[in-house]
Amino acid sequence: MPSTAATTTDAFPVFKSGRIGVLLLNLGTPEATDYWSMRRYLKEFLSDKRVIETPRLLWWPILNLIILTKRPAAKGKDYDSIWNTDLNESPLKTTTRGQAEKLAQIISDASPEAGELITVDWAMRYGFPSVKDRLQALQDQGCDRILLVPLYPQYAAATSATACDKAFEALMQMRWQPTIRVSPPYYEDTVYIDALATSLRQSLAKLDFEPEKILASFHGVPKSYILKGDPYRSQCERTHALLCEAMNMPQDKLMLTFQSRFGNEEWLTPYTDMTVKGLAESGIKRLAIITPGFSADCLETIEEIAVENRDIFMEHGGEQFAAIPCLNDSPEGMDVITSVVRRELQGWVTF
DSSP, X not given: OOEEEOOSSTTSOOEEESEEEEEEXXXXXXXXXXXXXXXXXXXXXXXXXXXXXXXXXXXXXXXXXXXHHHHHHHHHHXXXXXXXXXXXXXXXXXXXXXXHHHHHHHHHHXXXXXXXXXXXXXXXXXXXXXXXXXXXXXXXXXXEEEEEEEOOSSOOIIIIIHHHHHHHHHHTTOSSOXXXXXXXXXXXXXXXXXXXXXXXXXXXXXXXXXXXXXXXXEEXXXXXXXXXXXXXXXXXXXXXXXXXXXXXXXXXXXXXXEEOOOSSSOBSSSBHHHHHHHHHHTTOOEEEEEOTTOSXXXXXXXXXXXXXXXXXXXXXXXOXXXXXXXXXTSHHHHXXXXXXXXXXXXXXXXX
């Protein structure tokens, strides 16, 4: 059970300890869709050296004079189209909060004692709630051991690493640092692959058509990042191969692609949008896309896949299109997160 340690005199502060924190980490979101909110978000995101590795002398003029002048208005319109107006926030924030709340309930239901011991929280690498604030909040509640859970199945420096960077940056400012663990990528975890396969089967069963092709679309990164040693592509390939095996589908039926490229540099191929266009032009009439690298639906899945790529497919001869939802906080999605957390907390607590 949690304990509270205090000095023998009132002249010194009381320190809470003995609890365990679990902090779910996701990419981030603007706080609103107006120009200045979008500009603040994009500036933080695109100023990250893990995301954009171009030398600052070249990148700063492009970012500040061109991108941050034009892009906020355009991206604000995209976010407007998917915005959760009831809660006045992006779907990514809504879902990540839901994942944290459901995880806390799952732990408590499995073991009331563990539920009393563990505090589950969530944070965004860019925007709010910030990683620094939530780490401090966990420590203030007596969490002297904290598990960081980057919600990225496949590791990339521009996702998992930068989320951890932000946490370590916050730790550098703490006099009393909690003990930290970081959950590893789960790209070939059996529970994750089974969840993807179950979700895909369920989604396909709900369609009124049978796709001729299915794309497994992962977020892209520049090819140069892989050549520098990032394992991201190989982990995406492994996930794709295992999903094909679980679905008993050949890889030319369930195809691997990469989306969301930015700028003029060569990114990982094949590109999702070009593949969609090529399939439609070749005579494919029925297409579905699943996005296994995203733990929650966001702008890149709801707008880029379900709207932009659907339009590309239809404009070039396609007839029926489906965007398969991410695992989100569905039972299958929570099975994955719970499995990761349960495994990484071994030795600290059992539930």
